Amino acid sequence: MPAALVAMSHSPLIGFVDVPEELKTELDGVFDTARSFVKDFDPTLIINFAPDHYNGFFYDTMPPFCVGLRGFGLGDYDTAVGDLDVPTEKAESLVSFVQDQDIDMTMSRYMGLDHGAVQPMEILFGGIDTVPTIPVFVNGVAGPFVPMRRIRAMGQAIGRWAADQDERVLLIASGGLSHDPPVPQWATASEDVRKFLLDGRNPTPEARQARQERVINAAKDFVEGKATIRDLNPEWDQNFMKMCAEHDIAGLDALTVDEMVRDAGNSSHEVRTWVSAFSAFGAIGDYKVDYQYYREIKHYIAGFGVMTATQQA
Template sequence: MNAAAVGLSHSPLIGTNDPAPDVLTAVAEAVEEARSFVHDFDPELVVLYAPDHYNGFFYKEMPPFCLATEAHAVGDFGSAAGPLAVDTEAARALARGVLDRGVDLTVSARMTVDHGFVQPLEVLFGGIDTVPVVPVFVNGVATPLGPVSRVRALGTAIGEAAADLDRRVLFLASGGLSHDPPVPVLEGAPPRVADALIDGHPPTPEQRAKGEQRVIQAGRDYAAGTSSMIPINPEWDNLVLDTLAGARLAEIDTWRTEWMGREGGGSAHEVRTWVAAFASLAAAGDYRFASRFYRPIPEWIAGFAVVTAELEAGR
């Protein structure tokens, strides 16, 4: 198996609350470099690690991670709706391989995904149905959150199982880095909100539009410095990137859930997708970063990063 990895931050505010033109240009150049990297690698399968924002997974049953054999996007924040091009046979093979390696894994035969899964597919591949994909949900929002060491174990097991497929596999991480958007929490929520977080009642178009407008306004307030959300933390973001760049993945086992949230904000746990992806790549061999971009972008409520990585032996 040949393998590569891409880490790509996402934000529902891209195209709505945009930063200054020079920042947009820098992001566009980094994204284009990642597209070129992916084009040259020409993956035969993409294993996509992404979180959910209470569009597909709810407290009625909230797994720490889940692999899909079929997936459908809801189309939130203007992202594409419809089925992903899931490689069902590859997904089933990876699920068996992970379980055989002693990592507990739930499997969804009809996963619902949102912009966290869709954005990287749209950005790098031009759509959600253009490349064979195995979607893997990694919980980064709903507490209680398990130790990040288990996410690393998941990534390692998927990487080892992917080797048995003998294909060019791209491990793609979506999310992070430090950010603290207005995501609802169950503890202390009013009954109507708590019921929605538990049972996952699909919002009406009006309710979805109202919720998305709240996020848009929160981004504007954040960029204006009038928000109480935890600030973006470039120091912590670069610690995460340095750790991954140096392939010092065992150090991540010492990261505590409370510390991650305190340093990076309530949704900093989306970096768990990056941990999984780079653990998968490390299972294929020694790797190195081929490119690295980082910029704190308050307008998108994100420490925004784009990273590509390849095996030391080359693509």
Template sequence: MKGSDLPAALVGLSHSPLIGRNDPAPDVLAAVDAATADVRSFVERFAPDLVVLYAPDHYNGFFYKDMPPFCLGTAASAVGDFGSASGELSVDGDAASAIASGVLDRGVDLTISARMTVDHGFAQPLEVLFGGIDRVPVVPLFINSVARPLGPVARIRSLGTAVGLAAAELDRRVLFVGSGGLSHDPPVPVLRGAPPRVAAALIDGHHPTPEQRARGEARVVQAGREYAAGQTGMVPINPAWDNLVLDTFERGVLQDVDGWTVDWMGAEGGGSGHEVRTWIAAYASLAATGPYAVTSRFYRPIPEWIAGFAITTALPT
């Protein structure tokens, strides 16, 4: 498939800031490593000319002062949280602008950022799949997955479809990547009822000092340890829901997601289960090019990473 004539491909990839910091048992880690090696081989064989990367943010780049439901970046830089890479992403500005115009032409409202700030949700999949954040031309698309109010999932599917149609006009081999999920309920701050200092940071985007970031990351690591030990009130990983989500993608019945309500997704998948919106957008983009088949599917519930962890690949049929 190297240099393939296939126009598009897809990778769905969970991320976690706890990878390498609070790892599961060796056999689980070995299974993840094997699945990761397989997906790298898949990407290498496909040899994309362009990556369209859908990912969330964790109050590192987007804040309540201006919180779009989704946003396309014509330039982007990563903050380097949780040991992920920092610096400029190799954004293809021309492709990003063309896709943005194509999405708007298709009647989907879209926010544009010429100076997008991203975190590990974007950096980690680029590092896993390509070995760095500047190795492949990319179009970054932020999908709000934590900051309520959240819009209907049908709008995410519409966005993904419009992006897929616009990308198909570029005459490039495009890899669509959905980064995040599946079920997980990490300690993400909530604006309603937050203390004034926390609320101000969520609204205005007060970036932490290195010392404050280190303390915050240490709290997340500790939360992972408590979660794995069953010493927390966070919503548990839900393998049944995770596999329902994966089954929906594998069966190609993406229209089913239009009936998924915000409250149902949160109750079943946890506070950050809405990160599956990035997968929905990616699969809708691939489906816009025609029928597809899921070519690999890996899933493990990994409490140490506070995640229902999954990796999938798909190709047009």
């Protein structure tokens, strides 16, 4: 079973904030490289590991990870709306297999997917229904969080399932790296915000626009040095990417929740998608990283990384 991997940061601010032309050209080239990689690989099945940002998952029920047996784009930040092409029987098979591996995988019969899952598919494939895709939600914003070793074990179980499929499987990891956007935290949220965190589904257009404007304005303040959010941490980011490239995923078990927040920001937990995907990829077989890119991009409030990897013969 051939397999490949693309791990990439995302940002809802792409297209919503002005960036220097040099940076735009640079990122266009990075995305073109990733697109060429997946075009050459020509996947027949995608497993998309992605977080959510209180658009599809809320505190009324917040699993550490979840497989979508069907899925649809929620349309935040002008991302695609509509159904993914989810092979439901295969997704059910994945859930059963992973549960048999002593991983308490949850499932959704109709998973709402925000920009975290949708943006990479739009960048890589131009849409969300072009290749059969199994979405895997990995909680990256809503504490408390399970230890990183459980994320690694979940990814390994998915990789063992994927290894038995007669498919060309592309693993996508979307999220991270260091960043601390103005996502509300339960511990410090007001009662009104807590109501939203419990169940903020189906916001009015006005409420969604106001929320997006807060993030856009935070990015502008961040660039100008006026924001109160944590700074980006390129050293942390590049060390994390190095550990992924060098197959040291088990070493990431040492990452603790408090240390990650302190060193890389509240939303650094989105790297759990990378841990999931690289763990799955390692369970399929030995791999090598073919391409990697990193840049700290304050305009996007993100340590921005992209990696592609293939299996070793």
